[in-house]
Structures are given as C-alpha cells and as structure tokens.
Amino acid sequence: MPLEMLQGRRIAVLMGGESGEREVSLRSGAGVLAALRRQGFDAVDIDPGPNLAAQLQEAGAEVVLNVLHGGAGENGAIQGVLEVAGYPYTGSGVLASALTMDKIQSKRIFQVMGIPTPPHVHADGGRSATEHARQAIKSFGLPAVVKPRSEGSSLGVSIPKTEAQLVQAVSDLMERYGECIIDRYIDGTEITVGIVGAGEKTRALPVLELVPKREFYDYEAKYTKGMTELIAPARISEEHTRESQALALRAHHALGCVGPTRVDMHLDTGGNCWVHEINSMPGMTETSDLPHAAEAEGVSYDELVLQILETAAIRM
Ligand SMILES: Nc1ncnc2c1ncn2[C@@H]1O[C@H](COP(=O)(O)OP(=O)(O)O)[C@@H](O)[C@H]1O
Ligand SMILES: [Mg+2]
Incomplete structure (x- = not known):
C-alpha cells in the first residue's frame, strides 16, 4: 500500500x-x-x-x-x-506542470488528441492587434475571450463584445506579455472537474458548477467570498456528468498529469463540453473548489490530503 x-x-x-x-x-x-x-x-x-x-x-x-x-x-x-x-x-511532474501552465501548448495537444477546446487565434505579436482581432472575428465572431498564454486566476481575461473592444484587449495583452489568446466565447454552464490519484487510482470527483455573480468567473468572483456559488454535484444530466468526467480524465492524461488537477470546462447550451485548461496545483484552502467537490462524494478534507500525499509514492 x-x-x-x-x-x-x-x-x-x-x-x-x-x-x-x-x-x-x-x-x-x-x-x-x-x-x-x-x-x-x-x-x-x-x-x-x-x-x-x-x-x-x-x-x-x-x-x-x-x-x-x-x-x-x-x-x-x-x-x-x-x-x-x-x-x-x-502531483504532476516537470513536463505536465510546464504544459498545463501554457494554454497554447495545452490547446495544441488537446486538438491532436481530439479533446474539444474552443477554437482560438494565437495573437503571437507577428501582426498588429487589429489584424489578429479581425482574423478572430472572421473565424468565430463576437463576443470573444481574450486571455494571457500563461497566467492563472483569470488575470488579464476579458470578454470583448465589439471589434474596438477586442482590438483594445488584444493590444493591452500584447503590450504586457508580447502575445495572447483569442478564444471563441462559449455560452453555457461553467463547470470544473477535479481529478485525484495516480496511475490506476486516477479518478474524477463530482462535477462542480460555478455560478459567478459577475459577468464571468473573473478574479473578483474567484477570491471574494459570496461572489460565486459553488454547486456540487452540478445541476446537469447524468449523461453530461459522465461525459464531462470522462473528458476531464482524457485531458488530464493527454498532458501526462498526476492528481490532483482541476479541469476547467464549459458545457454549452447545445450540450457540448469544451475544455479551457488544466490547473496542476488546485487550491486547497478549506473553501477551495477541490475540497468542495471531494466533500460532495463524502471524502473529507483530511482524506483528500491523504489521497494527494499518496501520489508521492509513484516516485519512490
Ligand atoms: N472560451 C471561453 N468561453 C467562455 N468563457 C471563458 C472562455 N475561456 C475562459 N473563459 C472564462 O474565463 C475564466 C478563466 O479562464 P481560464 O482559461 O480558466 O484561465 P485561468 O483560470 O488560468 O485564468 C474561465 O473560468 C471562464 O469563466
Ligand atoms: Mg481556470
């Protein structure tokens, strides 16, 4: 054992x-x-x-x-x-940790592995913000989601609704980071699936539904008490629950992760799941998403910590 x-x-x-x-x-x-x-x-x-x-x-x-x-x-x-x-x-090793931190590389692997991730334009700084923005509008329209390549906590993320706003957002992030991602906006239910364990013991926790009181799950919504309702298990059908858990596991394995991770997703209004990103170091405060999801299946905070500790044994 x-x-x-x-x-x-x-x-x-x-x-x-x-x-x-x-x-x-x-x-x-x-x-x-x-x-x-x-x-x-x-x-x-x-x-x-x-x-x-x-x-x-x-x-x-x-x-x-x-x-x-x-x-x-x-x-x-x-x-x-x-x-x-x-x-x-x-938790995850060197390569998986580096990959999960990089949303462009993550998306490339998701695409190759047939894991649905929102279509995107990589505004790599090779052209002007206006040209990158126009390419995105031509490919998937507005609104769009603009986000940094390697940030977390929704830092720098915005949802522009007009071409002018999009150009501004892209230009801001290009100035700050030299590049950014323009994603197709997915409308629907925001969910996140925690994955725990290593090897054969890898498994998905109950799906957690995030209902922010703000426009989206931004920094304020993530870290201000009462700004987001966390609902576990999510109010989605059994079929969508199974599908999103299976998809989260596939994404986790595609990047070579070891638990714990948290896979951020949207279930769109047509019932399709989209993977945004994987977090290889999910929060473990008493009010964080992962402990919340574990609790929904009767796994206490203390037990969850043991399940995380146990993953170190694969490297002994
Ligand atoms: N394509 C998208 N469609 C709709 N909302 C999105 C999209 N991408 C990101 N978001 C919103 O922005 C938040 C942060 O994006 P995410 O990719 O999870 O980056 P991070 O959490 O690392 O900042 C998500 O939780 C979601 O609310
Ligand atoms: Mg996220």
Missing part, C-alpha cells in the same frame, strides 16, 4: 513561494499541514527560497507535498529541483 510506504517519514509541505498567488498558497498549506498533523504524520512547512534542496536537507524531509500555486512551484521548475535532489513529491 503506497500510503503505508509514507507512514513515519517526514513530510515537507511546500507553501508560500514567490508568485502572485503566495497568499493563497500559504492558506492552502496551512490547511494541508494541519490535516497531516491531525492524522499523525510528521509534517513540516517549507517556504522555498533559491536553495530549496538545502532547506529540505536541513529540515530532514523525506517526502514533499507541494502546495505552491503559480510561478516556479506550478510550472515544473520546482519539480525539476525535486527530481535532481531526489525527493519523492506529489
């Missing part, structure tokens, strides 16, 4: 970090640390600096449970350090 392999070993919970999502990570980490200690594990917290390997050695860590959100903790860089230093760690 993988979990037994981990019993008695000192677990380092990586939390904090230097990304914009530091505060969320500290909250996720505090919850995870408490859950491990409640269940008798020897757990310590580490806020990674430039010499993570030395920090782990000093702390006497044997296994790593990573709860860093954004930046190096989520994009594969920290995973690379852990590989080189030889620590078994939870």
Whole structure:
C-alpha cells in the first residue's frame, strides 16, 4: 500500500513561494499541514527560497507535498529541483506542470488528441492587434475571450463584445506579455472537474458548477467570498456528468498529469463540453473548489490530503 510506504517519514509541505498567488498558497498549506498533523504524520512547512534542496536537507524531509500555486512551484521548475535532489513529491511532474501552465501548448495537444477546446487565434505579436482581432472575428465572431498564454486566476481575461473592444484587449495583452489568446466565447454552464490519484487510482470527483455573480468567473468572483456559488454535484444530466468526467480524465492524461488537477470546462447550451485548461496545483484552502467537490462524494478534507500525499509514492 503506497500510503503505508509514507507512514513515519517526514513530510515537507511546500507553501508560500514567490508568485502572485503566495497568499493563497500559504492558506492552502496551512490547511494541508494541519490535516497531516491531525492524522499523525510528521509534517513540516517549507517556504522555498533559491536553495530549496538545502532547506529540505536541513529540515530532514523525506517526502514533499507541494502546495505552491503559480510561478516556479506550478510550472515544473520546482519539480525539476525535486527530481535532481531526489525527493519523492506529489502531483504532476516537470513536463505536465510546464504544459498545463501554457494554454497554447495545452490547446495544441488537446486538438491532436481530439479533446474539444474552443477554437482560438494565437495573437503571437507577428501582426498588429487589429489584424489578429479581425482574423478572430472572421473565424468565430463576437463576443470573444481574450486571455494571457500563461497566467492563472483569470488575470488579464476579458470578454470583448465589439471589434474596438477586442482590438483594445488584444493590444493591452500584447503590450504586457508580447502575445495572447483569442478564444471563441462559449455560452453555457461553467463547470470544473477535479481529478485525484495516480496511475490506476486516477479518478474524477463530482462535477462542480460555478455560478459567478459577475459577468464571468473573473478574479473578483474567484477570491471574494459570496461572489460565486459553488454547486456540487452540478445541476446537469447524468449523461453530461459522465461525459464531462470522462473528458476531464482524457485531458488530464493527454498532458501526462498526476492528481490532483482541476479541469476547467464549459458545457454549452447545445450540450457540448469544451475544455479551457488544466490547473496542476488546485487550491486547497478549506473553501477551495477541490475540497468542495471531494466533500460532495463524502471524502473529507483530511482524506483528500491523504489521497494527494499518496501520489508521492509513484516516485519512490
Ligand atoms: N472560451 C471561453 N468561453 C467562455 N468563457 C471563458 C472562455 N475561456 C475562459 N473563459 C472564462 O474565463 C475564466 C478563466 O479562464 P481560464 O482559461 O480558466 O484561465 P485561468 O483560470 O488560468 O485564468 C474561465 O473560468 C471562464 O469563466
Ligand atoms: Mg481556470
């Protein structure tokens, strides 16, 4: 039993970090640390600096449970350090972490694997914002969704309704990031599917429906209490539930992920599922999506933490 392999070993919970999502990570980490200690594990917290390997050695860590959100903790860089230093760690590896962070590469793989993702134009800076915008309007019309290639938390995402707004949004993001994505707008029910476990134990959690009180699931809606209603299980048919869970699992495997992940999707008004992106480091605060979805099938926060910890065993 993988979990037994981990019993008695000192677990380092990586939390904090230097990304914009530091505060969320500290909250996720505090919850995870408490859950491990409640269940008798020897757990310590580490806020990674430039010499993570030395920090782990000093702390006497044997296994790593990573709860860093954004930046190096989520994009594969920290995973690379852990590989080189030889620590078994939870969640996705170097390549899958890097891919999930990059919405263009993710979409390319989804397309090749036949996983429906909204048609898009990659405004790569090769032409003017106006030309990129016109190409998108010609391909799929308005409204459209403009988003950065490698951000999270809906940062920089907007839904322009006119050509002028679209040109402005594309030009803003091109200025900030050098490039951006213009997506076809999908109207319907926003859902997200949590995936937990590794190997044969990989499975989808109940579908979570997100009902923001704002125009879409933007930064405010994500992080302001009461701004979004989380409904689990989602108010969709059994058939759509099965379909979206199966699709989420396919997307998760297409990018080579290891649980936990969260696959963000839309179920459109015609009943078709579309995959937007995969998050390889889902939030673990007590009010985050993943614990909420787990609870809907009777899996407590503490049990969920054990299921995450167990994924480290594939690297022992
Ligand atoms: N093609 C789309 N159609 C409709 N809404 C979208 C589309 N793409 C993104 N969104 C909205 O923007 C939000 C953020 O987009 P997402 O791709 O999940 O990026 P991230 O969460 O990494 O910022 C989604 O949760 C959804 O509300
Ligand atoms: Mg998202």
